[in-house]
Amino acid sequence: MLETPVFDVLVVGSGGGPDETNLSAYLLKLHNAQWEDGIVGLEAGSGQGALARLLRKDPCTITKPGSPGNAYNASEIYSFVRCFLLTHAHLDHINSLVVSAGSLCGARKRVYALKQTLEDLEIVFSDRIWPNLASWKEDDDAVKLLYSMLxxxxxxxxxxxxxxxxxxxxxxxxxxxxxxxxxxxxxxxxxxxxxxxxxxxxxxxxxxxxxxxxxxxxxxxxxxxxxxxxxxxxxxxxxxxxxxxxxxxxxxxxxxxxxxxxxxxxxxxxxxxxxxxxxxxxxxxxxxxxxxxxxxxxxxxxxxxxxxxxxxxxxxxxxxxxxxxxxxxxxxxxxxxxxxxxxxxxxxxxxxxxx
Ligand SMILES: [Zn+2]
Ligand SMILES: [Zn+2]
Structure with a gap:
């Protein structure tokens, strides 16, 4: 039974620690769309660093449409992320989201998760462990992640x-x-x-x-x-x-x-x-x-x-x-x-x- 694919999932990281260069992180897009049309970041343990390393090994992983030899860099690819979807707030699932918050480019990004997970993230983004770079307010700065409850x-x-x-x-x-x-x-x-x-x-x-x-x-x-x-x-x-x-x-x-x-x-x-x-x-x-x-x-x-x-x-x-x-x-x-x-x-x- 061969069906037409509907999703592409790029495995940025798939480990459960302690190797910090390979933590749970998957980039999801529609199979018949381009990466720049929008990506869901499914977990965010590893991120731009791991992706940059993968792209160095295989620079043609994600190419710009119409120019096969011209590949996006990791920062450009993460700028296409519209939202993150998190299963829980353990560090091996959120590490890169925290570290890269504040330097992510592109449109404001939602963070979808259960209430408890978002409350756990609030402890991190509290101006102590990390600057407060996330909020519940729809009209807040574009740089701030937007908590969105599932x-x-x-x-x-x-x-x-x-x-x-x-x-x-x-x-x-x-x-x-x-x-x-x-x-x-x-x-x-x-x-x-x-x-x-x-x-x-x-x-x-x-x-x-x-x-x-x-x-x-x-x-x-x-x-x-x-x-x-x-x-x-x-x-x-x-x-x-x-x-x-x-x-x-x-x-x-x-x-x-x-x-x-x-x-x-x-x-x-x-x-x-x-x-x-x-x-x-x-x-x-x-x-x-x-x-x-x-x-x-x-x-x-x-x-x-x-x-x-x-x-x-x-x-x-x-x-x-x-x-x-x-x-x-x-x-x-x-x-x-x-x-x-x-x-x-x-x-x-x-x-x-x-x-
Ligand atoms: Zn885990
Ligand atoms: Zn866990």
């Missing part, structure tokens, strides 16, 4: 021409203040109604005080794979790390448990719709809720591509192989063992992913 109300909000997002809260562990949340975004191309799903940092539902990821899977299930076939999700740690040391993140085993939860929702949804359609395809056997067999789940995620991101760098490892490759292979093996049928890829820094 509400997890089940509705899609337009954040850029032809791009809307539905925001859902996620668990990202507990700390001294209690439950800490990040967010997941269903990003929709309004013309085709195609979507992709982008996760902030994720605590496994099996360890959370109150599971939240399953709500996202329930919303995603009916859309897969025709409307939604691309999911960006974290896997910070390699296999074998103890649950007490996850700090609100996933390992390959937990990630595939989450993907199995999605597969379960898909199978349940398809069974219900098959029933509704006059029992065209009878069940193999009558089953209670939640008692699906591995056979039922087989290939439930066929047609879905999972981009694994936010792998935490192992700076002490002398290994030639990057930890990301190790983690992605571990995820791929478990997905194959369970026969889920999803394609597992790494979100590689510098890649331009079409969706």
């Amino acid at each position: 509400i997890p109300d089940g509705k899609y909000k337009t954040i850029s021409p032809a791009i809307s997002v539905r925001t859902m809260p996620l668990n990202h562990g507990t700390n001294a203040l209690g439950q800490y949340n990040s967010a997941a975004f269903f990003v929709r191309h309004d013309t085709s109604h195609r979507e992709f799903l982008f996760f902030g940092d994720v605590e496994p539902d099996s360890l959370a005080l109150k599971p939240l990821t399953v709500n996202i899977w329930r919303v995603a299930a009916p859309k897969i794979p025709e409307i939604l076939s691309t999911i960006f999700i974290e896997c910070s740690w390699p296999s074998g790390r103890r649950d007490e040391l996850l700090f609100g993140h996933l390992t390959p085993e937990h990630l595939v448990d989450e993907l199995s939860a999605l597969a379960t929702e898909i199978v349940k949804y398809r069974q219900t719709t098959t029933q509704d359609e006059g029992k065209k395809r009878p069940f193999r056997k009558r089953q209670k809720r939640g008692s699906l067999s591995p056979d039922d789940m087989k290939d439930a995620l066929a047609g879905v591509t999972i981009y694994v991101m936010h792998c935490k760098d192992d700076m002490n490892s002398g290994s030639e192989r990057h930890i990301r490759e190790v983690i992605v292979e571990q995820v791929r093996l478990i997905v194959e063992e369970r026969g889920l049928g999803a394609r597992i890829l790494a979100a590689e820094q510098g890649a331009c992913i079409t969706i």
